[in-house]
Amino acid sequence: MEANQLHRGRLIDHIQLVVADLNASQDFYTAILAVLDIPIVGTEHDFFWADELVVSSASSPAALGVLTGRHHLAFQAKDRATVDAVYRAALAHGGRDNGAPGERPYHPGYYAAFVLDPDGNNIEAVYHGEAKRSAASVVIDF
Template sequence: MLNRERYRGRLIDHIGLVVRDFAASKAFYTAVFKALNIPIGGSDERNLWADELFISTSDSDEVEGHLTGRIHLAFQAQDRAMVDAFYRAAMAQGGRDNGAPGERSYHPGYYAAFVLDPDGNNIEAVFRGASERSAAAVRIRY
């Protein structure tokens, strides 16, 4: 990878999605990440990565993979407006509705939207209400 700087401090080290149509997935996730203010770490003709998520073609050296099954990914949003923006961006890039923005019964203040990406993965953006973080992230440079 070209980018040798990562942010760590959360539970997951990385997630890899192997996709059928990389161009469609790249357009979808680029729009979603922009709406959620998530910087893209890098991209080439077979890979796109942002933070701990890698999206790749099945012939990518990095994943050595088969197409993934149905995955559920939930991205953190900074507020309800960002959840709404995520939903609009995802739908505009070919996402399919799997739950329009709104309050969920999971716990008070849980505001989320769900879309299916071009491969049918269930992608969520969630705002859990006001919170305090000890740090935004931990930066690691190689």
């Protein structure tokens, strides 16, 4: 996996989910990432990746034959409509409801939806309210 350009600048460098059914997970994540305008940038026979997310089968050399278990992963959405659209796409592509879109008490304006992916990972789409970024991302060229 060779990358000529990376976008970084937040807390996590990357996360790898090792899943039981790679095809089901690829369908699920391709659908919700498309709504978020995050492309799948690479695929191999035993894994795929998008931005800081790597999803692999247990047969991938990096997985060592072990599934990762249940995680909570939150994707940033640009607005409430995007949260709603991610939720619908997730349910249409193998996800299970884990909290319909709506305001949450975490802070004023916190609007989120939760679904379980095909492996039971708790996937969230969240919009934190009106804000302005100083940059879309940090670009690293090699």
